[in-house]
Amino acid sequence: MGELWDGFLKALELIYTFDPEVMQIAGRSLSIGLTSIVIGSVICIPLAGLIHFNQFWGKRFLVSLIQTFYSIPTVVVGLFVFVMLSNVGPLGGLGLLFSPAAIVVGQVLLITPILLGLVISAFRGVDQTILDTARSMGASGWQVAVLVIKEARFGVMAAVIMGFGRAISEVGISLMVGGNIRGVTRVITTAISLESSKGDIELALALGMILIFISLVVNIIMNRIQQK
Amino acid sequence: MSFKWMNRKNVLFALLIGILLASMFLPSVGCGEKETTTSPAGDGTDFPLHDPMVRFKIATTTSLYDTGLWYHLEPIFEELANVEMDIVYAGTGIALEYGRRGDVDAIIVHDKAREDVFLADGYGINRRNFAYNFFLIAGPENDPAGITGLSAADSFKKLYEEGMKGNVKFVSRGDESGTHAKEKLIWGEAGYDYEEIRNSGDWYVEAGKGMGPTLLMANEMGAYVLADISTFLAYNLKSGLDIVSLVEKDPIFLNVYAAIAINPEMHSGAKIDIANQFINWLISDEVQEIIEAYGKAEYGRSLFFPIAGCDIPGCPPVEAYTEPVPDYKP
Numbered sequence: 001m002g003e004l005w006d007g008f009l010k011a012l013e014l015i016y017t018f019d020p021e022v023m024q025i026a027g028r029s030l031s032i033g034l035t036s037i038v039i040g041s042v043i044c045i046p047l048a049g050l051i052h053f054n055q056f057w058g059k060r061f062l063v064s065l066i067q068t069f070y071s072i073p074t075v076v077v078g079l080f081v082f083v084m085l086s087n088v089g090p091l092g093g094l095g096l097l098f099s100p101a102a103i104v105v106g107q108v109l110l111i112t113p114i115l116l117g118l119v120i121s122a123f124r125g126v127d128q129t130i131l132d133t134a135r136s137m138g139a140s141g142w143q144v145a146v147l148v149i150k151e152a153r154f155g156v157m158a159a160v161i162m163g164f165g166r167a168i169s170e171v172g173i174s175l176m177v178g179g180n181i182r183g184v185t186r187v188i189t190t191a192i193s194l195e196s197s198k199g200d201i202e203l204a205l206a207l208g209m210i211l212i213f214i215s216l217v218v219n220i221i222m223n224r225i226q227q228k
Numbered sequence: 229m230s231f232k233w234m235n236r237k238n239v240l241f242a243l244l245i246g247i248l249l250a251s252m253f254l255p256s257v258g259c260g261e262k263e264t265t266t267s268p269a270g271d272g273t274d275f276p277l278h279d280p281m282v283r284f285k286i287a288t289t290t291s292l293y294d295t296g297l298w299y300h301l302e303p304i305f306e307e308l309a310n311v312e313m314d315i316v317y318a319g320t321g322i323a324l325e326y327g328r329r330g331d332v333d334a335i336i337v338h339d340k341a342r343e344d345v346f347l348a349d350g351y352g353i354n355r356r357n358f359a360y361n362f363f364l365i366a367g368p369e370n371d372p373a374g375i376t377g378l379s380a381a382d383s384f385k386k387l388y389e390e391g392m393k394g395n396v397k398f399v400s401r402g403d404e405s406g407t408h409a410k411e412k413l414i415w416g417e418a419g420y421d422y423e424e425i426r427n428s429g430d431w432y433v434e435a436g437k438g439m440g441p442t443l444l445m446a447n448e449m450g451a452y453v454l455a456d457i458s459t460f461l462a463y464n465l466k467s468g469l470d471i472v473s474l475v476e477k478d479p480i481f482l483n484v485y486a487a488i489a490i491n492p493e494m495h496s497g498a499k500i501d502i503a504n505q506f507i508n509w510l511i512s513d514e515v516q517e518i519i520e521a522y523g524k525a526e527y528g529r530s531l532f533f534p535i536a537g538c539d540i541p542g543c544p545p546v547e548a549y550t551e552p553v554p555d556y557k558p
Contacts, residue, residue: 087330087495095497097331098285098314179316182299194317197441198294199467 007205014206015213026210029187030218032100033168036107040167041160043108044115049145051116052123063120069113074106074172081106081177098179103187106173111163118162122155123148157226161219168215188214284311284502287323288336289406290438292485295462295531297522301515309505319438321404327351327488330495334503338406338485352488354503354553357544358510359485359519359532363410365475366443366460367452372396375452380478381418387452388420391431397451400426401442402434406483411454414480447471456483458523458531465526482542485532492556500556508552511535 014022051062083089085097085105096102126148134147149156171189178185180194188211196204292298298315306313318326320337327335328351335352337343346352365375365383373390375383390396401408412422426432433451435442439459446453447469457476463469487510489503509515516534523531535549 087497089329092330098316179314181314181316182302184312184314197438197444199440199444199463 003201004205006202008209010202011206011209011213015210022207022210024183025186025188025191025207026214028100028185029168029189029211030214032103032107032174032187033164034218036104036111036167037160037164039104040108040111040115040163044112045119045149045156048116048119048123049149052120053141053145053148063117066113066117066120070117072110072113074110074170075176076172077106077110078173078176081109081173085177097177098181098185100178100185102177103174103185106177107167107170110170110173111167114166115159115163118159119152119156122152122159125155126151154226157222161222164218164222165215168211282311282499282502283314284309284334284499284506285314285316285332286334286336286506287316287318287326287332289320289323289338289485290317290440291338291407291456291459292336292532293317294438294440295458295523297519297532300522301518304518305506305509308509309502311502317438319401319403319405319407320409327490330490330498332490333499334487334489334506336485336487338483339409340484340486342409343486343488346488350491351494353491353500354489354507355486355548356507356511356551356553357484357486357535357538357548358507358515359535360538360543361457361483361530361532362476363407363454363481363483364457364460364473365452365454366446366469366471367396367474368450369470369472371474373452376474378475380414380475380480383475384414384418384420388418388425388428392429394431397431397433397449399433399435399442399446399449399451399453401439401454402426402436403438405439407439407454407456410480410483414454417480443469443471461523461527461529461531479541482538482540484535484538484542484544489553492558504553504556511549511552 013019051059081102082097084091085094085102086092087095087097096105130151131144131147134144139147169189171193174180174185174187174190175193178187178190180186180190186194188207192204192207192211195201195207288298293315302313302315305311316323316326316332320339320342323332323335323337324342324346326332327346328349343352343355347355365380367373367375373383373386373396375386378386387396387398391398400411415422415425426434433445433449435445437445439455440463443453443455443459443463444467445451447467450470452474453471457473460469460473487507489500489507490498492498492500516536519532520530520534523529535544538544
């Protein structure tokens with residue numbers, strides 16, 4: 001217990017003194033996570049709409065498949081992206097390996113199933129009678145879609161928050177395709193992994209608490225936006 | 229209602245775009261901050277802004293990282309060569325793999341046998357040895373296996389016998405690192421087949437981690453472990469290890485570090501000129517003196533030795549460190 005308390009005090013101290021290295025690492029975690037969730041949302045929310053509003057063969061199977069990938073291990077995504085982005089891999093020419101962009105690519109892949117699946121569920125939960133009413137009053141397909149997104153916004157926001165949480169908390173992708181390079185791709189989770197392996201448990205705990213603090217702030221902001 | 233919603237959506241959208249734009253500055257922000265932070269060497273100087281940004285990537289063996297030597301050397305070379313150095317923490321096995329794939333520009337490793345294969349296959353050129361130290365076997369202070377004073381091979385025999393009786397445990401890196409390769413070599417020297425050893429029972433624990441974490445694991449378990457002396461000293465000072473060094477001073481414990489440039493004929497993107505400059509810098513008097521002095525104040529002794537002092541059997545020939553690598557001509 002003493003160790004946990006020391007970690008907590010250390011976290012407060014690091015935040016209070018604006019420790020430059022820690023702030024930089026925290027900022028990097030935040031901006032990589034946010035970039036991933038923004039890109040992921042821009043791709044997945046419309047795509048989920050396309051899947052939801054269209055009837056096609058194999059739709060059920062597709063949704064099951066998407067849900068299966070909720071539990072894909074981050075190291076598997078990391079390995080896949082590593083093989084793709086490695087110099088000899090198919091996308092090696094981009095020179096993205098060991099860069100923040102590589103982590104974003106991995107995180108977007110990681111959260112895509114969650115975003116798609118949860119947004120589809122949110123769309124499904126919209127009361128059908130509202131849509132029927134809108135149609136009977138002459139709403140176009142586009143207007144109905146906007147109505148669905150509006151009605152489903154709590155569910156959509158929950159999906160986005162969930163996706164952000166998975167992105168900022170993952171360590172496997174950041175470690176494998178980011179390389180945990182100090183000043184470039186070292187994020188909170190990889191720093192925790194390094195510091196605890198170096199035996200600096202206190203600093204590792206402090207970083208963990210800072211990560212939770214960041215998530216808290218982001219969630220408060222997102223909830224604010226949603227409730228307005 | 230619908231109008232109000234659209235408004236809110238616009239606000240949300242604008243916010244997201246703002247975040248996206250902000251994060252596009254991410255790489256430049258990251259580097260900018262890095263350059264203005266105080267040098268870890270502790271000399272209090274700020275790094276100048278490097279422009280244009282050239283990234284030089286190396287993969288380094290874990291012991292040189294865990295002991296903090298790279299923290300010390302990185303800013304000096306960055307300033308000298310006007311590059312941004314990206315250091316990836318990797319055991320010898322994965323460092324060689326990164327090299328084979330051309331994912332880095334140079335590698336720092338310590339396993340002569342696999343280095344030779346790497347060079348023979350044409351993936352690497354211009355190997356130079358630049359530092360050495362020794363391995364040791366650490367274990368519980370009361371030494372239940374009774375290996376104190378034995379040779380490396382005899383110690384391993386004892387550990388196997390006592391391990392099979394359930395009296396002691398041994399923690400192996402188990403990660404194809406240079407240290408792991410050395411461990412296999414010692415098992416061979418002791419007359420065992422390594423595959424048999426690793427499958428012989430619960431006493432043999434494969435950590436699958438870097439040197440530092442493996443030491444901490446052995447410490448927690450009260451087990452025996454093969455470690456390089458530098459990481460052992462660094463962790464002993466930092467974490468107060470309960471395990472102590474029991475067996476040292478066997479010629480087989482010699483541990484020689486090498487820098488190898490990635491062959492640009494295999495991977496055209498490899499930055500051979502910087503890699504050559506880097507390797508020549510490592511064997512320069514300036515860095516050799518830094519290596520000699522590194523850690524002396526804290527540990528009372530050097531963690532790594534300048535390669536020129538290596539004069540026991542198994543040390544590299546003199547030209548492996550005195551001869552600067554030539555400029556690359558395609």
